[in-house]
Amino acid sequence: MLLGYRAQLDPGALGLNFSAMVFATLREGDRKAVEAFEAALIDIPQIVDAQRLFGEPDYLLHVIAQDLPAFQRLYDESLSALPNVQRLTSTLVMKRVVQDRPLPL
Template sequence: MDEIDRKILAEIQLDGRLSVTELADRVGLSLSPCHRRIRALEQSGVIKGYRAHLDPGALGLNFSALVFVTLREGNRQAVESFEDAVMKVPEVIDAQRLFGDLDYLLNIVTCDLPSFQRLYDEHLSTLPSVQRLTSTLVMKNVVKDRSLPLIAR
């Protein structure tokens, strides 16, 4: 991957709807080489896909919480069962397995506090192998969906 590839990636991170013509112009390439580079980045898996960023508030999803999960067991079956189950909870918009005392961090969005409480009581607490859940409420997102730092400063 060279500097031109990094420029292409930086531009499409900012606007994934750029036409190849606009992108080629921004990175200083002609159309065909730019298109070839994009295809190569897609085929190599560097570009994993394209999607729209939605405003949760505009969709009525005004409540956000972080939930730390501790599992009873850490064996492969317990981990796989938990991860398979958490993938089926649509309100979990991000889930990370952690090193340390806590096993997972879940980023949750719901409409409001009562919706979160129902989700917590009826779904999160019943996930396989859960020993303990610890929640904290998100007051404000300061950095969200930031582009990856591709171009050296």
């Protein structure tokens, strides 16, 4: 099933030179809490991928920003204010090794 087409842009050429993986653990895992958290993710364009996980942490968020200060502002002003967040941890992406690989059909 074809889901669509899109252009692949070079983040570095657009000044988006900072990439981080942010792990989010929620205080509560009930349906309302999960729905509120996921709905809030839609409003943060710097989150380019978000995955709900089994176990802990609850979510893996791929975030891009211009640089470390821009990421810090995003973290302090938006990510830490997401509904029902108990804990956020992050790690910086050193290098993308595999990306946008075709499905193994």
